[in-house]
Amino acid sequence: MTTETRTSIVWDYAPAPESADHIRLKDRYGLFIDGDFKDPADGGYVPTINPATEEPIAEVAYGGPVDVTAAVQSARAAHPRWAALKDLERAKYLFRIARLIQERARELAVVETIDGGKPLRESRDVDVPLAAAHFFYYAGWADKLRYGTGASEVRPLGVVGQIVPWNFPLLMAAWKLAPALACGNVAILKPAETTPLTALLLAEICQEAELPPGVVTILPGDESTGASLVRAPGIDKIAFTGSTAVGRDIQAALAGTNTHLTLELGGKSANIVFEDAALDQAVEGIVNGIFFNQGHVCCAGSRLLIQESVRDEVIAKLWQRMGRLRVGDPLDKNTDVGAINSAEQLSRIEALVAAGEDEGATRRSVECELPARGYWFAPTLFTDVSPAHRIAVEEIFGPVVSVLTFRTQAEAIEKANNSRYGLAAGIWTDKGSKAFQVASALKAGVVWQNTYNHFDPTAAFGGYKESGFGREGGPAGLRPYLQVVR
């Protein structure tokens, strides 16, 4: 018997762009205050850019301090009636929102991709369905809060200010709004500066759902809008997702105020590959862990820890797999890696990658054709990384993975925990007892075994150490929005 060597065939993909014809965006979006879109009193209008083309998509209002005050007033006024609503009636609004997200799923996915640069495959299959699922899940809690908290009487906190990042704009809005509203709070949501559009479509959905005015406020803006919101009198709680640096500023700003606070911050999560792992499967998980959403993921598996005995094999397989990633037009249904969210983020990635090279790590970036316009960064692998290198310590928030190695299980745990962050981790092994032992030793809020980057509304998410405090998802996600009366 002879074995035939198969000539390798390169399969070309034909372009498969998702049509954006059905999208009807307005030229200009105001601030969504008191149930209506309003011109800013002291802010302005700024265009939001498609990072894949650098073309403006629409103009979006920025809230200034006076707008923040108006937003808080409207929210405060709306709170008593919303909190007094029968629990099941409150739930019905959230169910309506969930349904409307499902109905407008295609539109939301396309707009998310245009505004943020993420591949349509992800906005369509992950962001939008999960956003709907979150509203559906927390809608169901609204009339069962006692069961979810173990308390016999609970009370909402009041007006909550919520600040979300640009990496999962609609999904993070859902993570924030759904539990807050289910618990009887009213919310003022500030979407990220570069990705306000799906939150504004969500404002339209709130109108369509006939949500009472003031229950949800959408206040687009920049960092100064967020800073005003954090410091605004009349806010009972701040929930923030974003960088550890900004989270630290918020925590310091709220010192001595008794304003409730939860923070979901950065990460430098370890993805640990043991020699007994199914290596091909692990490589898929590594790719998903770091290149999902261009690595703009707080829990990205950005520190790849490989057991020395399989280091060369894993890196060879990974490098080969990286060469197959399709980088480019986010609206193309075959695209794996889309555009970097903004020029600012691109320069941050470039600076850290340059630091990696300067400090002596070996860089390999996939050679691929990148579009002439827009913000792009080719998938990148660093080897010869020391634990002290900046690329092993700091969050890059881009499609860049740093490889470190270990010999023993104890060393893997020690290296994985050697970080000021503690958001997530991955473990690749076929030995169940080892997986459970390592999982319990890791100081990380989410541990994925033989998988990575899975999310679900029923499962708590949030970090240890400087990755923040408080949890989102599951019954634990209710507690930050309630006070226990008894």
Place this chain on the structure above:
Amino acid sequence: MSERLAVRKTYKLWIGGAFVRSESGRYDEADGFNFPRASRKDVRDAVAAARKAATPWAARTAYNRGQILYRAAEALESRAATMGVPREEVEAAVDVLLHYAGWTDKLHAVLGGVNPVAAPFLSFSLPEPTGVVGIVAPDAPPLLGLVAELAPALAAGNVAVAILSEDKPLPGLDLAEALGVSDVPQGVVNLLSGRRQELATALGAHRDLNAIVDAAGDAGLGADLDGLAAETIKRVRHGDPATTYEDATDDALHRLEAVTELKTAWHPVGA
């Protein structure tokens, strides 16, 4: 016939399982006794001792931690007459220890569970200790006010560094002796007497501390601690001094949650 001269107790700090003087050599006086006035260096030593004890303590079975807290309750009860506080306060403190001894192996069922995720995974969320907890005890009641903060931290699997009542530190230092004969491992509890503002701010600023529980009831100090906590994103809980058993246990879940992390694990289900 001369009367017998009493053997006086030399009060000491409790750091890493050892009864020690302050490294600074300073002392203050309360109720006719000298007691150590701990320094910022003592705070650092205590945090280091606590960190060393954290992983082994968390790794003990919940049952074992419950047994040790129960043993501490026994030891405290037997010293009720010598704690220097009213008997009712000791009894309440004993009951609080007993209450939290029972929490060690129930916390998982109450705060955690299996997540019915919409994909083929076994996903579950379990509470874990946050690590090293800094406690700022109130001036009064000096024993119950301390135990009310210490017991939930230990029950949840944390280790602790506590700053004792500034007015009445002796009951807290006496508690060290009760805990010392209760199989509480070295470094799991560290007790420091001295000036609250100095010690609490040093503790709050320590980068290897995970959480602060502030029961001093001092708004100014509370704001300082909040600001210091932000540097390393520490968890902070402020509470009023517990003056009764009910104060210390009615909000047990809240007290436990404040020193707990929830870890979610995902394991694939399939061939």
